[in-house]
Amino acid sequence: MRTRWIVFAAALLVALSTFVPSSADAQRLRRASGVVRGQPQRAERTRPQRSRRSTRAPVRVVRAPRRWAALIVTGPYLPIASEEEVEPFLRITIAGEGQYVLDGIGHGALMLRVGLAWPVELHAAYGVYVEPLVRGVEGLGLGRLGLAARLVELPEVQARVGLALRHVHDRLGGIAGIEGFGGIDVMPIEPLVISIDGGVGVLGEGWVLTARATLGLAAGPIEVYAGWEHVAFEPIDAELGGGTWLSGPLLGVRAWL
DSSP: OHHHHHHHHHHHHHHHHHTSOOOTTTOHHHHHHHHHTTOOOOSOOOOOOOOBOOOOOOOOOOOSSOOEESOOOOOTTOOOOSSSOOEESOEEEEEEEEEEETTTEEEEEEEEEEEOSSSEEEEEEEEEEEEEOSSSEEEEEEEEEEEEEEEEEOSSEEEEEEEEEEEEEETTEEEEEEEEEEEEEEOOSTTEEEEEEEEEEEETTEEEEEEEEEEEEEETTEEEEEEEEEEEEEESSGGGOOOEEEEEEEEEEEEEO
């Protein structure tokens, strides 16, 4: 029941933002598109706000004689129900979240992380921003597809660093780029899960900087989390003017399948 209310609240954040037009002076999504396309921006600059992502779900790793299973559920605090401990061949984490971006923008995202038996993970994510304007609606898609190496793999801490392809899609089409990213998940005490993620990428003519932090509560294979995400678009050429940012609170649910 608690999970249903959290999911409903996340959807409500996105829905409410679509009914509140942002001011004509804002148009953050159009300014973000202008940064990656190298179009001159106004000199006005908004103050960035500190925040975080993530979204990488923690995975419990069992140190035991390795007998591989095709797929088992391994939440951060979920014991494996077996007389002989088994390490999964695949660790799949799926997350969905909703975010209210300051200035009346809604954001919804889906994320997938697949951990292999080797210290390698596949990361995929795609989110859509929707900004209601006085006249019409502006949209922006932002995605990631990459590989990460697990640097720390303990029951209480998992850390990773990787390289990914980044993709942004606006009213004029898509632009691809490259990004370096990393993250850490910490389980200090049951049922808390603390996740911190960040990335630095280049798309077209601009930098895309991301940072996020979430605090979650885990119950078996399900984690409900809340946090803050900040995404900044900054031009590589300072003469093109100032950048813009997309920042705000988020709610989400992660599941290990």
